[in-house]
Amino acid sequence: xxxxxxxxxxxxxxxxxxxxxxxxxxxxxxxxxxxxxxxxxxxxxxxxxxxxxxxxxxxxxxxxxxxxx
Amino acid sequence: xxxxxxxxxxxxxxxxxxxxxxxxxxxxxxxxxxxxxxxxxxxxxxxxxxxxxxxxxxxxxxxxxxxxxxxxxxxxxxxxxxxxxxxxxxxxxxxxxxxxxxxxxxxxxxxxxxxxxxxxxxxxxxxxxxxxxxxxxxxxxxxxxxxxxxxxxxxxxxxxxxxxxxxxxxxxxxxxxxxxxxxxxxxxxxxxxxxxxxxxxxxxxxxxxxxxxxxxxxxxxxxxxxxxxxxxxxxxxxxxxxxxxxxxxxxxxxxxxxxxxxxxxxxxxxxxxxxxxxxxxxxxxxxxxxxxxxxxxxxxxxxxxxxxxxxxxxxxxxxxxxxxxxxxxxxxxxxxxxxxxxxxxxxxxxxxxxxxxxxxxxxxxxxxxxxxxxxxxx
Numbered sequence: 043x044x045x046x047x048x049x050x051x052x053x054x055x056x057x058x059x060x061x062x063x064x065x066x067x068x069x070x071x072x073x074x075x076x077x078x079x080x081x082x083x084x085x086x087x088x089x090x091x092x093x094x095x096x097x098x099x100x101x102x103x104x105x106x107x108x109x110x111x
Numbered sequence: 112x113x114x115x116x117x118x119x120x121x122x123x124x125x126x127x128x129x130x131x132x133x134x135x136x137x138x139x140x141x142x143x144x145x146x147x148x149x150x151x152x153x154x155x156x157x158x159x160x161x162x163x164x165x166x167x168x169x170x171x172x173x174x175x176x177x178x179x180x181x182x183x184x185x186x187x188x189x190x191x192x193x194x195x196x197x198x199x200x201x202x203x204x205x206x207x208x209x210x211x212x213x214x215x216x217x218x219x220x221x222x223x224x225x226x227x228x229x230x231x232x233x234x235x236x237x238x239x240x241x242x243x244x245x246x247x248x249x250x251x252x253x254x255x256x257x258x259x260x261x262x263x264x265x266x267x268x269x270x271x272x273x274x275x276x277x278x279x280x281x282x283x284x285x286x287x288x289x290x291x292x293x294x295x296x297x298x299x300x301x302x303x304x305x306x307x308x309x310x311x312x313x314x315x316x317x318x319x320x321x322x323x324x325x326x327x328x329x330x331x332x333x334x335x336x337x338x339x340x341x342x343x344x345x346x347x348x349x350x351x352x353x354x355x356x357x358x359x360x361x362x363x364x365x366x367x368x369x370x371x372x373x374x375x376x377x378x379x380x381x382x383x384x385x386x387x388x389x390x391x392x393x394x395x396x397x398x399x400x401x402x403x404x405x406x407x408x409x410x411x412x413x414x415x416x417x418x419x420x421x422x423x424x425x426x427x428x429x430x431x432x433x434x435x436x437x438x439x440x441x442x443x444x445x446x447x448x449x450x451x452x453x454x455x456x457x458x459x460x461x462x463x464x465x466x467x468x469x470x471x472x473x474x475x476x477x478x479x480x481x482x483x484x485x486x487x488x489x
Binding site: 054055056057058059060061066068070079080081086091092103104105106 | 237239240241242243245246249250251253254257258299300301302303350
């Protein structure tokens with residue numbers, strides 16, 4: 043996780059989209075004073091706007107992943 | 112500074128035209144616009160093109176027209192490409208640099224499937240997460256639903272309204288009416304947005320003749336503002352792009368001393384249903400969070416107090432990305448000259464076209480262009 047980002051962020055919104063024959067989910071997060079996009083591997087039914095998530099840096103591809111606390 | 116008028120508008124039907132090139136589409140629109148203005152190509156001082164994909168669209172079109180020796184500018188600003196071309200052309204006339212300009216937008220997904228919207232560019236940082244443009248708008252939709260209680264039915268009503276309008280518009284790509292049930296039962300594209308809540312990949316072109324020549328008639332450009340988003344995205348309460356549309360609209364209202372409630376007909380950027388709802392709020396047609404109830408009351412339907420996307424909008428008329436801005440402006444010009452057709456709004460005096468371009472990470476909108484037009488003598 044980049045140094046400028048806190049380890050925990052708040053879910054601003056999320057969605058699930060078809061991608062390459064499967065589906066991908068992403069979450070838009072308020073992380074400190076910036077908004078970042080992160081991939082999501084959680085069932086959307088378990089997600090809520092405003093909930094806190096942990097930010098994890100994934101190297102390949104280089105994205106942030108949001109994990110429920 | 113010169114007064115600027117839309118002296119002619121060319122808006123051929125949109126659709127899927129696999130046997131026609133983007134140049135063919137543009138030439139047809141230009142001929143209609145020149146004919147509508149009652150002028151010949153030699154009376155054009157400069158040409159501004161909205162283009163997405165490939166080099167030199169404007170030059171290729173002008174060669175096909177046999178019209179050379181004037182400045183040709185190609186602009187790319189995603190969905191706002193030809194609206195940005197319009198912005199530049201009217202600035203050129205106001206500055207006294209040109210007397211009459213062509214503004215053209217043309218796009219063919221059939222002949223160039225990779226050009227334009229659909230997915231973010233693979234070089235964009237957000238692309239790595241799998242985010243698509245429908246996904247970007249889905250994030251706005253889910254936030255709006257959570258924050259303001261907007262319902263799936265209210266989102267679907269935008270598609271129902273615009274397809275109902277498109278069914279009346281002979282220039283629309285999709286001319287079939289839809290029910291709320293059909294919209295909600297269509298395939299999920301980006302949760303909560305279903306297929307019929309997403310614009311189509313349409314082929315089409317639109318052209319306008321802008322004039323600063325005294326005596327030329329047509330709708331007057333009261334205000335035309337282009338703003339681009341701030342770099343970086345702060346973690347405020349607003350979704351992507353909403354602030355940008357709001358700021359652009361605020362500048363238009365301030366410049367013109369017109370209130371949103373004074374405007375008789377709007378074309379707004381409904382690439383996805385939620386895009387139209389947040390546009391109501393950003394333009395000032397209703398308070399924040401009130402757009403869902405507003406569409407439910409049909410205030411923005413053809414017979415409502417503030418008709419929005421009487422053409423069918425991007426959802427039904429279609430969204431040939433580089434042509435959309437010019438098409439919106441042509442539609443408003445047709446409305447203000449009582450020439451729109453079966454979807455004509457009764458005698459509008461003021462009309463607004465709002466176009467939003469996106470798809471770049473780290474900025475809250477490539478460009479938003481909002482133009483206020485006023486009925487002229489004809």
